Structures are given as C-alpha cells and as structure tokens.
Amino acid sequence: MAVDIVEMNNGIRVVIEPMEGAKSAVMAMRFGFGAKDDPLDRLGMARVAEDVLFKGTPSRDAREVFDAFDTLGVRRGSTTQVEHTQFQAQFLPEHFRSVCELYEETFSTASFPDAEVEITKTLTLEELKRLEDSPIQQAMLLTFKAALGEPLGRAPMGEPETLEQITSAGVRRFWTEQCRPESLIFSIAGGIDRETVVSTIEDLFGGWGGDPPLEQETHTVTIADRLVHHEKESEQAHIGIVFGSVARGHALYYPAQVAIAILSGSGSSRLFTEVREKRGLAYSVSAFYRARRNGGLIALYAGTTAERADETLKVCRNEIDRLAEDVTEEELERSKTILKGGLFTTGDLPEGRAGSLVEDLFLDGNTRTLQEIADGVSAVTLDQITGYLQTCPPTPQTVVILGPNPLTGGP
Amino acid sequence: MSPFTSHTLDNGLTMIFEAIPRINSAAVGFFANTGSRDEVPEQAGISHFLEHMCFKGTAKRDWRQLSLDIDDLGATWNAYTWWEGTAYFHWAQSERATQSIEILADMMRSTIPADEFDTEKKVILEEIAMYHDRPDALIFDHLIRTAYPDHPVGQSVLGTEETVGALTREQMIEYFDRRYAPENMTFIVTGRFNRDEIIAAVEDSCGDWTSGESGRDQPNPVFSGQTRVFPRDNVTREHVTLAFPAPSAASTEAITAEMLSAYLGASTNSRLYWAVVQNSLADEATADFAGFSDAGLIYIYLSVDPARTDEAIEVVLQECRGLHGDIDTDALGRAKTKAATSVVCAGEHGLHRFSQLVDDLSCGAPLRTLDEQIEEIRAVNADTIARYLSSYPLDGEPALVALGPRTELALTH
Numbered sequence: 001m002a003v004d005i006v007e008m009n010n011g012i013r014v015v016i017e018p019m020e021g022a023k024s025a026v027m028a029m030r031f032g033f034g035a036k037d038d039p040l041d042r043l044g045m046a047r048v049a050e051d052v053l054f055k056g057t058p059s060r061d062a063r064e065v066f067d068a069f070d071t072l073g074v075r076r077g078s079t080t081q082v083e084h085t086q087f088q089a090q091f092l093p094e095h096f097r098s099v100c101e102l103y104e105e106t107f108s109t110a111s112f113p114d115a116e117v118e119i120t121k122t123l124t125l126e127e128l129k130r131l132e133d134s135p136i137q138q139a140m141l142l143t144f145k146a147a148l149g150e151p152l153g154r155a156p157m158g159e160p161e162t163l164e165q166i167t168s169a170g171v172r173r174f175w176t177e178q179c180r181p182e183s184l185i186f187s188i189a190g191g192i193d194r195e196t197v198v199s200t201i202e203d204l205f206g207g208w209g210g211d212p213p214l215e216q217e218t219h220t221v222t223i224a225d226r227l228v229h230h231e232k233e234s235e236q237a238h239i240g241i242v243f244g245s246v247a248r249g250h251a252l253y254y255p256a257q258v259a260i261a262i263l264s265g266s267g268s269s270r271l272f273t274e275v276r277e278k279r280g281l282a283y284s285v286s287a288f289y290r291a292r293r294n295g296g297l298i299a300l301y302a303g304t305t306a307e308r309a310d311e312t313l314k315v316c317r318n319e320i321d322r323l324a325e326d327v328t329e330e331e332l333e334r335s336k337t338i339l340k341g342g343l344f345t346t347g348d349l350p351e352g353r354a355g356s357l358v359e360d361l362f363l364d365g366n367t368r369t370l371q372e373i374a375d376g377v378s379a380v381t382l383d384q385i386t387g388y389l390q391t392c393p394p395t396p397q398t399v400v401i402l403g404p405n406p407l408t409g410g411p
Numbered sequence: 412m413s414p415f416t417s418h419t420l421d422n423g424l425t426m427i428f429e430a431i432p433r434i435n436s437a438a439v440g441f442f443a444n445t446g447s448r449d450e451v452p453e454q455a456g457i458s459h460f461l462e463h464m465c466f467k468g469t470a471k472r473d474w475r476q477l478s479l480d481i482d483d484l485g486a487t488w489n490a491y492t493w494w495e496g497t498a499y500f501h502w503a504q505s506e507r508a509t510q511s512i513e514i515l516a517d518m519m520r521s522t523i524p525a526d527e528f529d530t531e532k533k534v535i536l537e538e539i540a541m542y543h544d545r546p547d548a549l550i551f552d553h554l555i556r557t558a559y560p561d562h563p564v565g566q567s568v569l570g571t572e573e574t575v576g577a578l579t580r581e582q583m584i585e586y587f588d589r590r591y592a593p594e595n596m597t598f599i600v601t602g603r604f605n606r607d608e609i610i611a612a613v614e615d616s617c618g619d620w621t622s623g624e625s626g627r628d629q630p631n632p633v634f635s636g637q638t639r640v641f642p643r644d645n646v647t648r649e650h651v652t653l654a655f656p657a658p659s660a661a662s663t664e665a666i667t668a669e670m671l672s673a674y675l676g677a678s679t680n681s682r683l684y685w686a687v688v689q690n691s692l693a694d695e696a697t698a699d700f701a702g703f704s705d706a707g708l709i710y711i712y713l714s715v716d717p718a719r720t721d722e723a724i725e726v727v728l729q730e731c732r733g734l735h736g737d738i739d740t741d742a743l744g745r746a747k748t749k750a751a752t753s754v755v756c757a758g759e760h761g762l763h764r765f766s767q768l769v770d771d772l773s774c775g776a777p778l779r780t781l782d783e784q785i786e787e788i789r790a791v792n793a794d795t796i797a798r799y800l801s802s803y804p805l806d807g808e809p810a811l812v813a814l815g816p817r818t819e820l821a822l823t824h
Binding site for chain 1: 435544
C-alpha cells in the first residue's frame with residue numbers, strides 16, 4: 001500500500017498509511033527538539049515541558065485535560081529523546097478530529113502552571129533516584145553519555161542541580177520557541193483515509209506559524225574511545241559498548257541492519273550463540289542500532305555476574321571484531337529472512353507503521369513502504385557487508401561497566 | 412457466531428483456533444498447564460528451567476539446529492513460564508505456520524540433553540542475579556509469597572540460587588514426563604491460517620505423544636494479610652506492594668476487579684495518580700488485578716522516597732477505603748472507554764490474542780471474542796462495583812511488602 005506525504009504551507013509534514021480493515025488508528029506527532037536543546041544549566045527542560053504540557057490550558061485544568069482525552073478512550077504516550085519529542089495516540093478512527101483538537105489546544109495554549117512545573121521537577125528527581133534501582137537502563141544511559149558526550153549523549157531527565165534551575169517562565173519560553181510547524185511531523189496509520197487526515201490537520205494546524213524558522217545546529221556523531229567503570233553494589237556487572245554506524249538514509253543502511261542481525265536479535269545470532277548458548281555467561285545480551293540525524297551507532301548490552309565480566313566483555317569484543325572476517329552466505333540469508341519476517345508481524349500493525357514512518361521522515365526526509373524495506377534487505381550482498389564494515393569499522397569503542405569491580409584485564 | 416473452534420486429537424491434545432482475517436500473520440504455539448505452582452518446594456524453578464531446556468535439543472535436532480531452523484522461518488518467537496503454566500510461540504507470516512508447528516512440537520519432546528544442562532543452569536543463575544538487581548520486579552515474588560504463605564501458588568517462578576543450583580536432569584525428566592502430557596497441553600493458533608492444514612500438521616507432529624497427568628489437585632490458596640519488610644541497603648527507593656483478595660480469573664467478577672483496579676490505579680488520571688503521584692508522594696502508584704485459576708488479588712505498587720513511605724501507604728489505604736460508597740461514575744466510564752479501546756487494538760494483534768487465550772485457558776476462564784470482552788466491560792457500573800466490594804472489600808488488612816532501605820515500617824491500621 002502506498003505511503004502518502006503531504007507538506008503544508010507552514011512546513012508541517014503529514015505522512016499517512018491507510019490500512020484496510022484496521023479498526024484502530026495510531027498517530028505519532030514528532031517535534032524536532034529534544035534534550036539537545038536544553039540550556040546547559042537547565043538540563044531536563046524539554047522533558048519537563050513534555051510532561052507539564054498536559055497540565056492545563058486557559059480553558060481546562062490538568063484533570064479536565066486528562067478527562068477529555070480519556071473520554072475519547074485515547075491510549076496516550078509521550079517521550080523526550082535527545083533529538084526529538086514525540087506524542088503518540090492510539091484511538092478509534094471516529095474520534096480522529098476530536099483527538100487532533102485536543103492536541104492542538106494543548107500544543108498552542110498550554111499554560112504550564114507554576115505548581116505543576118514544581119510537581120514535575122520533584123517527580124523527575126524521584127525518577128532519577130529510581131534509575132539507580134534499574135541498572136540496565138542506568139548502564140545504557142551512562143554508556144550513551146560516555147560515548148557521545150555533549151549534547152548527543154545527554155540523558156533527557158537532566159540532573160538534580162540543573163532541574164533545580166528550571167522555572168515555569170523558562171518552560172513557557174522554551175515551549176513557545178520550540179513548538180513550530182516546520183519542526184512537526186504527523187504520522188498516521190490504521191483505519192483512516194487520506195482525505196479526512198489531510199483536511200482535518202490542515203483545518204486545525206494550518207494557521208500555525210509566522211515566526212522565522214529556528215536555526216538548527218547539526219551535531220555529528222563522534223564516538224569516544226574510552227573505558228569507564230561506575231561502581232555499584234549490584235549482583236551483576238552491566239556492560240555497555242558503543243561504536244559507530246551509518247545514518248538512516250545512508251546507502252549502507254541496509255547492509256548495516258543485516259550486519260547487526262548477524263550479531264544479535266535471534267537465537268542463532270553470534271552474540272546469543274557465543275555468550276549465552278555456548279558459555280552461559282549472560283541471560284541478557286544484545287546489540288541494537290540507534291540513529292541520530294547525522295549518523296548512527298551500534299550499542300551492545302550484556303549483564304553477567306561480577307566475576308565473569310572480563311570474560312563476557314572479551315567474548316563480546318571477539319564477536320564484534322570477527323564480524324569483518326567470516327560472514328557466510330548462509331548467515332546472510334538467514335539474517336535477511338529474520339529482518340523481513342518482522343515486517344509481517346510487529347511491522348504490520350498500526351503502531352509499527354506509524355512509528356516506522358515518522359522515524360523515516362524525521363531522519364532522512366523520506367519514507368519506505370513495507371515492500372521497499374523488504375526489497376532493500378533482500379538486495380544486500382556479502383560484498384556490501386564487507387564494504388559496510390570497512391566504512392564503519394567497530395572502533396573506536398566506548399565501554400562502560402556498571403558493577404562492583406573494575407575490569408582486571410583492561411580493554 | 413464464535414470465531415473459536417476447537418478440535419481434540421485422540422491422545423487428548425486440544426487445539427484452539429481464532430481467526431483474525433485482516434492480518435497476514437499467524438501466532439502458533441503450545442500452552443503446557445504446568446508452572447511454578449506445580450513444583451515441590453525443593454525443586455522451585457524446575458518449570459522455568461525446563462522451558463529453557465526445550466530449546467536445547469530433541470531427538471531430531473541439537474540446540475544449534477533448533478535455533479537455525481527457527482530463525483530460517485523469520486519468526487518472532489519466545490516462551491514464558493509463570494505460576495499457572497508455560498507457553499511457547501512463533502509469530503510469523505501465515506505461510507510459515509505448519510513449519511513452526513513441526514519445530515515447536517519437536518521442542519515439546521525435548522531430550523533435555525545432559526551436556527547442555529549445566530551450561531543452561533548458568534544462564535538461569537544469571538537471570539536470577541539480574542532479577543535481584545531489579546527490586547521493582549523482585550518485589551512481586553515477595554508479595555505473592557506473603558499473600559499465600561502456605562500454598563504452592565506463592566512459590567517463585569525462577570526459584571532460588573539454591574534450588575536451581577541443586578536441580579538434576581533426572582528430576583527434570585521425571586517432571587517433564589509427568590506434566591508435558593497431551594491431555595495437559597493445548598495447541599493455539601490465532602491470525603490468518605488454513606484450519607485443515609493446521610490440524611494435519613498438529614496431528615502429524617503430536618499424534619504419537621503418550622499420556623501422563625492432567626490438571627492439578629490443590630486446595631484453594633488462603634489469603635493472609637501480613638506485612639513483611641525486606642531491608643536492602645543497595646536499593647535506593649522504597650518499593651512497596653500491597654494486595655487485597657479478589658476473585659479468581661475464571662470468575663465473572665474478574666472484569667469488575669479489572670475495572671476497579673483501573674479506576675483506582677491506572678498509570679494516569681486515576682485516584683491514586685491524583686492522590687499520590689500528583690502530590691509528589693511517589694513517582695509511581697499503580698493498581699492492577701492478578702488472577703489465578705483459583706484466587707485473585709488487586710495489588711498496588713509504589714516507588715517512594717524511603718522517608719515518606721509510611722505517609723504514602725497511609726494515603727493509599729485511605730483511597731482504598733474511600734472506594735466503599737464513593738465511585739465517580741464519570742471517571743469509571745472513562746476507564747471503561749479506555750479499556751474498550753485497548754480490546755479493539757489487541758484484536759488487530761495476532762500475538763496479543765494468542766497471549767489472551769493462553770491466559771484464559773490457564774485460569775479456566777471462558778474464551779471470549781472481542782465483542783464479548785467489550786460487552787463485559789460495558790456491564791460494569793457503580794452497582795456491580797458496590798456488590799463486588801461487599802464480597803471483596805478493600806478496607807481490610809492487606810498483604811504488604813516493602814523492599815528497600817527501610818528496616819521497619821510504622822504501620823498503624
């Protein structure tokens with residue numbers, strides 16, 4: 001089925017994928033600002049704004065905003081990442097216009113009440129403490145921070161000292177400055193037609209704009225060469241590794257995805273086989289791709305009891321290094337089958353499509369149909385994998401250990 | 412007309428089919444009606460360990476061949492074990508379903524290879540260690556153990572370092588032979604599929620399975636309203652759960668318990684959200700219903716500042732007491748509308764439907780279509796909740812567990 005992109009006069013982009021017979025619809029709304037835009041002394045600003053956004057408008061208090069969404073039965077979510085802030089809603093298609101009206105009202109008139117900003121700040125501080133009790137998540141945040149530095153390695157929650165500095169006036173200013181049509185993408189998939197979507201969004205959001213576009217700084221992805229130990233009294237050592245990859249729109253994007261699938265993500269993949277199946281070193285070991293606007297990276301996580309950390313890291317690194325040497329035709333075909341298999345399952349749901357389309361449009365200005373993705377994966381050859389690994393060798397690397405002991409053997 | 416049809420093989424293996432015509436995939440798998448509550452205490456964790464061993468070799472395939480053959484299907488696959496049972500599934504494009512059945516059926520006759528047993532035991536011990544680093548997950552084991560101190564349903568799914576460490580292959584073979592019998596298992600398929608082809612494939616792969624036990628013979632769990640504190644100095648927050656008795660998942664009142672939980676403690680815009688989270692007393696305060704085949708709980712989870720734990724618990728207990736005689740029908744209506752949207756969304760998702768059927772089968776609940784589920788949700792109202800609360804009050808002594816820096820709580824009921 002075709003993917004349709006519409007660009008409105010004020011710069012808002014809308015991508016629509018009607019799915020025949022679907023009874024629900026998913027809408028992702030993504031703004032191109034995030035933790036990278038937090039003022040350095042007020043880290044956490046974008047995330048505070050995302051949360052307080054729903055805590056009142058001139059015509060509704062916080063409860064009334066929540067009640068209005070809930071009356072429509074909307075399943076709502078939102079997230080602040082480093083380069084974007086996204087709001088997502090899953091609903092029955094008959095409520096599409098009402099859902100859009102509510103988001104328009106909050107986006108353009110949110111009042112960011114003082115008391116609500118203070119509550120969100122307090123809760124964010126509590127969440128930062130709770131992060132200590134979720135070491136896998138904590139380890140990955142520390143790994144991205146060590147690997148990417150300022151500003152791409154920022155953790156959206158900010159820090160206790162910088163959260164302290166955030167005021168409601170500051171949040172209001174930040175939101176007004178950042179909430180702009182040219183930075184907004186709507187991605188809608190499910191049981192809904194193109195005409196309804198375009199006319200509704202045009203009607204409600206078409207009047208946005210007027211301010212000159214914000215100047216966008218481009219941040220390149222540079223991976224640091226470092227080994228960091230964060231001491232923690234945990235049972236397991238939580239290991240994070242990061243090295244560079246290509247951006248979403250790069251010609252070697254599909255070879256990169258196949259290379260990662262050879263390394264991780266299935267029972268026969270190399271990390272699972274070598275770390276877990278053969279040696280029983282970890283329950284959880286995986287590598288995954290993360291895109292930034294101007295680059296991509298591969299991150300790896302492994303959790304193992306503290307005394308086995310050295311061996312686990314060694315085995316993981318050996319698998320990363322070996323990838324450039326001996327990928328077989330059989331492994332290549334199997335990894336392609338796995339990647340394509342996902343397109344028929346999670347990839348074929350309204351939330352899967354809305355998520356994939358917004359990511360495509362945001363990162364490289366274009367979108368792919370499921371068939372185009374399948375074709376892109378099918379076309380990957382062994383030579384392209386080799387070419388990819390020559391373009392993006394898995395060095396330098398950032399290695400972070402969160403656990404009781406530093407490594408004894410060194411990197 | 413019901414979209415569920417069933418079929419039973421001569422050896423007692425039941426098959427359940429649910430067609431979802433829109434999608435191009437099918438989820439297929441087996442539910443084994445055996446979980447942690449079927450274990451003797453000194454073998455705690457054997458069901459879950461066995462689930463892992465089913466991936467480690469059969470008469471036809473070693474572990475490597477199994478993982479290669481599974482991945483050649485491009486399937487999303489997994490397995491999980493809980494109190495009531497163990498489930499294995501593949502989710503892939505419809506054309507792969509019969510190949511998936513052959514592989515899954517082969518795994519259900521695992522040889523539990525001796526040379527893989529100790530390696531996999533290390534993986535389980537890592538999983539236990541990982542769980543210890545996750546207090547917000549670990550605490551539910553403590554809660555169920557506290558609520559049902561004298562019943563096997565309170566046993567930990569993973570087991571402990573000691574029980575898993577001591578398990579032998581012989582014990583596992585004995586358990587497996589007894590519990591993975593065709594009359595104790597169900598085959599399930601949801602999505603788009605050809606029914607005749609599926610029956611032929613299951614018949615072909617499972618027709619020669621030999622009999623064993625089915626079901627279980629246990630008295631109903633008896634709820635105990637005790638408080639237990641698990642001090643941990645390497646945990647930052649105080650993690651608290653409290654639970655009240657509720658009907659079993661098979662009961663017609665289970666849906667009332669679910670709606671009441673959502674009204675009380677959905678993650679946003681619920682009574683606990685406004686009374687606890689929005690008063691900065693906890694970064695999370697949520698309620699949910701946990702149903703077993705013969706018992707149930709409404710439980711609340713809190714992540715709090717250790718110094719404010721007593722205050723937060725007091726507010727939660729007040730909110731629970733406040734449910735008696737004070738239901739905001741508008742707010743209840745909103746919770747119902749949201750639940751109905753979730754049912755519609757799940758109906759488009761082959762794997763969600765598979766898991767829902769596994770849940771219902773494991774608890775002896777009737778299988779329900781999406782429309783029937785929505786009907787059940789709509790039928791809940793302030794009157795049914797009032798009746799529910801007279802049988803299952805939320806103003807008595809809860810089972811309460813705290814895990815974190817605190818060594819004691821100043822509980823006054």
